[in-house]
Amino acid sequence: MRTFVSLICLVWLVFAAPVRVQAVEYGLRVANLMNDGFAYFIRGSIGRGEGELSLPRLDRALDSGEVSRGALLYDRDIYPAGEGVARSFGAVAVRPTAYSSSEERGLWKSLRWEGQPGQRVVWVIRPAGMFWRRVAHLALGGTSPELRYYIPYGVTLSPTPSRAVGYSLTFLRSGEDGAPLWERFLSRAADPRGGLAGVVGVNSLGSDWVYLIVEQPSEPTTFRTAIGWARRGVSDRIQAGVGGSRGLSR
Structure with missing residues (x-):
């Protein structure tokens, strides 16, 4: 009888012990193009x-190196969201295990990280230079590798959830101390159910x-x-030396 009780206790301990979920490796690839090069x-x-159009030629051209390097912008890297920003997006903060920087002149900027399926992470792209400052187009992949075209419309009072939306940067940065922006506002407009969403x-x-929002799936995935x-x-035209005094007089 004592042996049977001991066996029951052993079985209980095995099943009651917390199970460590195996970390999964994910990747992100980002290409920054001038407006005409993208168009x-x-x-x-x-x-x-809102995702109706697929962009297979853009995807293939970036993979094969057919995009002119003159159409690319190299002054904007991918940064991990800090603890406060991650909390404000209802996400966890992670660090890349491998990445490429602006000094590496590939067509894709890329990074990899490890995480738990079901968690959300956020990556931030911000320009270091002062030219080409407005986001006009987004092409988003996801758990499906297909790039689809989005315009990041500004959010209205009654938003329809979309994978690409725009908010005031001042508003988004107000969450850097961890204020629950996702819970109160962003979740009504940004829709990352395809695995990847962009908030401009x-x-x-x-x-x-x-701000690129990644919903981590159960399988290793590279988002694009x-x-x-x-x-x-x-x-922008004045800083680029275009337009001169005529630009000032308008």
């Missing part, structure tokens, strides 16, 4: 700009930022996105 690959009707922080006086950047009005 060249838009073939077909964009519909409302619109900065009318400077450069936009892009291409961003098309446009000039922001007269200020």
Whole structure:
């Protein structure tokens, strides 16, 4: 009898012990293109700009090296969200295990990390330079590798959830201390159920930022996105030496 009781206790301990979930490796690849370079690959009707159009030629061209390096922007790296930003997005903070920087002139910027399925992580793209500051186009992959075209519309009072949305950068940065922006606001507009969503922080006086939200699936996955950047009005043209005094007089 004592042996039987001991066996029962042993079985209980085995099943009651916490199970350590195996970490899964994920990847993210980002290409930043000037507006005209991105627009060249838009073939077909964009519909409302909410994922109706697939961009297979852009995907293939980036993989095969057919995109002109003159169309790429190298001054914007991928940064991990800090603890406060991650909390504000209802996410966990992670660190990359491997990455490429602006000094590495590949067509894709890439990084890899390890995480637990079901968790959310956030990566931030922000320009270091002062040209091509406005996000005009987003191409988002996800758990499906297909890139689809989105316009990051500004969020209204009654938003329809979308994989690409725009908010004031000032509003998004107000969550850097961990304020629950996702729970209160962002979850009503941003839809990462495809595995990847983009939230653009619109900065009318400077450069936009892009917050990439990843919902980690159960299988190793590499997410892909291409961003098309446009000039922001007269200020960009003046800084680039274009327009001269005529730009100031308008």
